[in-house]
Amino acid sequence: MQHALDIEGEKIKPTYSGQIAFCAFCKEKVIGKCGKIYIWHWQHAHNANCDLWKEAETEWHRSWKNKFPSEWQEKIIKKNNEKHIADIFTDNGIVIEFQNSMISSSTIAEREMFYEKMIWVINAQTFKNNLITENKSDKHLAEIDYRYSVQRTSLQQYNSIELQNIKRKSKSLSSEIQNRENDLSLLKSLTDIFSFDNKNAETFVERIIKIWESENLFVEPSLVDITNDAALISKKPFFKLLGELKRNKYFLSVAIENSVEIEQLYKERADLEADLDNLKPALKEELKFVASQFLKREDEITQLSRVIAFFKSESEENDKELQQLKGSIDNYITTNLKILEANFDEERNKIIKDKDKLTLSWKHERKSWASAGAPIFFDIGDDTLLYKYPDNKVCVVKVIDFLHKYSKNDNKY
Numbered sequence: 369m370q371h372a373l374d375i376e377g378e379k380i381k382p383t384y385s386g387q388i389a390f391c392a393f394c395k396e397k398v399i400g401k402c403g404k405i406y407i408w409h410w411q412h413a414h415n416a417n418c419d420l421w422k423e424a425e426t427e428w429h430r431s432w433k434n435k436f437p438s439e440w441q442e443k444i445i446k447k448n449n450e451k452h453i454a455d456i457f458t459d460n461g462i463v464i465e466f467q468n469s470m471i472s473s474s475t476i477a478e479r480e481m482f483y484e485k486m487i488w489v490i491n492a493q494t495f496k497n498n499l500i501t502e503n504k505s506d507k508h509l510a511e512i513d514y515r516y517s518v519q520r521t522s523l524q525q526y527n528s529i530e531l532q533n534i535k536r537k538s539k540s541l542s543s544e545i546q547n548r549e550n551d552l553s554l555l556k557s558l559t560d561i562f563s564f565d566n567k568n569a570e571t572f573v574e575r576i577i578k579i580w581e582s583e584n585l586f587v588e589p590s591l592v593d594i595t596n597d598a599a600l601i602s603k604k605p606f607f608k609l610l611g612e613l614k615r616n617k618y619f620l621s622v623a624i625e626n627s628v629e630i631e632q633l634y635k636e637r638a639d640l641e642a643d644l645d646n647l648k649p650a651l652k653e654e655l656k657f658v659a660s661q662f663l664k665r666e667d668e669i670t671q672l673s674r675v676i677a678f679f680k681s682e683s684e685e686n687d688k689e690l691q692q693l694k695g696s697i698d699n700y701i702t703t704n705l706k707i708l709e710a711n712f713d714e715e716r717n718k719i720i721k722d723k724d725k726l727t728l729s730w731k732h733e734r735k736s737w738a739s740a741g742a743p744i745f746f747d748i749g750d751d752t753l754l755y756k757y758p759d760n761k762v763c764v765v766k767v768i769d770f771l772h773k774y775s776k777n778d779n780k781y
């Protein structure tokens with residue numbers, strides 16, 4: 369200690385070696401030590417029963433205490449029939465304890481309870497290699513950048529499988545519709561040649577017979593295949609009879625009136641017409657058969673049209689579902705992206721705010737200090753302290769700034 373009481377009870381510092389004074393705490397005799405190496409101090413004459421909380425004083429203790437005003441040093445604090453010497457007691461009533469050796473967490477708790485408003489300065493010069501400090505903020509920023517980019521991507525791809533399924537269905541439906549529409553137009557081209565006859569076989573047959581029986585034998589090119597169909601067995605004899613009738617007409621037109629020849633020709637004509645009339649039903653049946661081969665496709669057309677209508681309604685439903693799903697997915701993504709970005713900003717800002725803080729890790733943790741409630745400063749030498757935040761982050765504090773803070777009427781730590 370650097371302070372003792374003289375005979376008059378005045379607080380004094382030693383001025384020469386061997387000087388006698390009395391301990392302010394235990395009233396025992398103390399002797400001045402004023403050498404060339406150590407800071408001048410008092411030492412108990414005998415192994416006194418002084419403040420048991422005080423460890424053997426070192427130069428480290430003395431030099432720290434000397435950084436503060438003399439009247440703040442070695443202040444005896446009495447409370448509930450208990451008293452202890454506080455290393456420093458500031459104007460603001462804060463006790464600063466300089467701790468050189470290891471102490472247990474129960475001792476830490478006991479002293480924090482007694483002093484109440486206090487801070488610890490721990491001599492870490494001997495174990496500073498045990499403290500690893502690193503600035504992890506860049507690493508943390510990169511980590512959250514990566515983590516959020518992964519989350520963003522997975523969110524943007526949210527539910528795309530379901531969406532893809534619907535899109536795939538939509539595509540296959542339109543190709544189904546397209547195929548059937550192609551079939552339909554092919555079928556329609558087969559029956560459309562009967563449009564003139566309202567796609568009625570009887571009407572068609574009557575029309576063709578009428579054409580054949582007329583002077584003008586022109587048949588539309590689209591019908592040529594039908595009217596030349598091999599199934600029309602009666603067509604050849606029918607045309608032969610038509611030819612004979614034409615010839616008969618010609619002979620009749622040039623024959624002399626009331627001749628035997630005319631009579632003959634009239635008879636022949638009546639026979640030819642009768643033959644034609646006899647042949648007509650068979651020819652009509654044959655024509656009807658050929659036309660029906662085409663016209664029976666009408667049923668297929670109806671059926672196919674029904675299938676197409678069904679697919680179209682299904683496709684409409686599917687499109688509706690697609691739009692709905694797209695809407696809800698967009699909504700979900702937008703909402704969650706907003707939340708994600710807000711979280712990202714918050715996390716990022718937190719790191720940026722603490723970016724000058726260092727992360728403290730111990731090679732071999734001195735667990736007792738983890739339980740301390742009061743602020744802790746590790747003295748790591750070179751006029752530098754590490755201030756430990758509750759989250760195990762630390763920041764570098766220059767001793768001069770530390771003194772400035774605690775010698776003034778404010779304290780931010």
Ligand SMILES: [Zn+2]
Nearest residue numbers: 391393394418
């Ligand atoms: Zn004493």
